[in-house]
Amino acid sequence: MNEKGGSAKTTLVASVAAYFALRRGLRVLAIDMDPQGQLGKVLGVDVRRARRTAIELLVDSVLGDDAALDRPSPAGSGSSRAATAELPWAPTRIPHLDIVVANKSLGLAPSLESEDPDPTGRMARRLGAARGLDAFDFVLVDAPPSFGMLTLNVLRAVDEVVIPVPLTFLALDGCAELLRTIESVRTRYRHPALRITMVVPVFHRRTRLAREILESLHQNFPKEIAQTVVGYHVKIDEAQSRGLSIFEYAPKDRGADALAAVARELEARAPVGSPR
Numbered sequence: 001m002n003e004k005g006g007s008a009k010t011t012l013v014a015s016v017a018a019y020f021a022l023r024r025g026l027r028v029l030a031i032d033m034d035p036q037g038q039l040g041k042v043l044g045v046d047v048r049r050a051r052r053t054a055i056e057l058l059v060d061s062v063l064g065d066d067a068a069l070d071r072p073s074p075a076g077s078g079s080s081r082a083a084t085a086e087l088p089w090a091p092t093r094i095p096h097l098d099i100v101v102a103n104k105s106l107g108l109a110p111s112l113e114s115e116d117p118d119p120t121g122r123m124a125r126r127l128g129a130a131r132g133l134d135a136f137d138f139v140l141v142d143a144p145p146s147f148g149m150l151t152l153n154v155l156r157a158v159d160e161v162v163i164p165v166p167l168t169f170l171a172l173d174g175c176a177e178l179l180r181t182i183e184s185v186r187t188r189y190r191h192p193a194l195r196i197t198m199v200v201p202v203f204h205r206r207t208r209l210a211r212e213i214l215e216s217l218h219q220n221f222p223k224e225i226a227q228t229v230v231g232y233h234v235k236i237d238e239a240q241s242r243g244l245s246i247f248e249y250a251p252k253d254r255g256a257d258a259l260a261a262v263a264r265e266l267e268a269r270a271p272v273g274s275p276r
């Protein structure tokens with residue numbers, strides 16, 4: 001998550017997910033909560049044709065009765081109830097990697113069902129009631145580049161946040177804003193377990209400003225700051241334009257090494273298979 005547009009959020013989610021699935025044989029679910037739908041696009045999924053999308057995580061009228069979700073559907077009752085407990089995921093080309101895609105319809109979510117007394121708790125409730133999530137080693141969520149309903153839904157649904165930070169002055173500024181939001185979710189929405197797992201410096205260039213910002217990140221996030229600093233690698237952009245992960249498109253590129261190192265650090269920090 002990072003409020004700043006173009007801060008490599010989608011790139012990190014797609015690359016880490018691909019690394020876990022391709023290189024580590026882990027089962028991964030990637031959820032796109034950004035109406036731009038770019039996570040599906042960079043993983044080679046046609047998001048415009050997707051029948052089921054992330055809006056199902058937010059809209060009860062699509063889901064049916066919430067309370068029915070965690071009960072087994074009675075025999076012969078048809079599949080509608082059983083289907084509601086299934087998250088709207090679809091396989092990708094990469095074995096072990098499934099995705100919940102998003103498209104523009106997700107942008108309509110804030111205006112739907114406005115009488116809900118707790119509209120920012122929808123995704124958390126939906127994931128809490130979902131069947132089959134236990135089968136995944138990692139669930140990675142890509143967030144949109146602005147704060148609002150969608151971002152709050154994501155923060156209340158997850159336990160851990162990874163923040164990519166471009167090494168520019170304004171990005172650092174946005175980071176402070178995100179910290180305030182995370183703190184308010186911890187207290188106001190009673191989610192004290194929410195924590196920042198990793199801060200990943202991205203778009204590193206060998207300039208004095210980049211070095212100063214990196215130092216400031218180390219001071220502000222002594223535990224969370226990643227050892228890996230991701231530079232600017234054109235192959236990363238190229239891979240995405242072809243709907244391939246960097247590990248398939250240019251596995252020997254230094255960009256692939258950097259993103260693999262980020263994935264390994266994340267795996268080392270996150271307890272695999274721990275219950276929520």
Ligand SMILES: Nc1ncnc2c1ncn2[C@@H]1O[C@H](COP(=O)(O)OP(=O)(O)OP(=O)(O)O)[C@@H](O)[C@H]1O
Pocket residue numbers: 004005006007008009010011012034036038143144145202203230231232233234235236237238240255
């Ligand atoms: N390390 C990198 N080197 C070169 N290009 C990169 C790198 N990381 C990301 N990019 C490219 O930068 C652009 C923005 O990255 P990305 O889409 O991941 O950011 P984002 O934070 O998800 O953006 P948004 O806020 O719009 O969702 C993309 O074209 C991506 O391919």
Ligand SMILES: [Mg+2]
Pocket residue numbers: 009010011034038142143
């Ligand atoms: Mg994105």
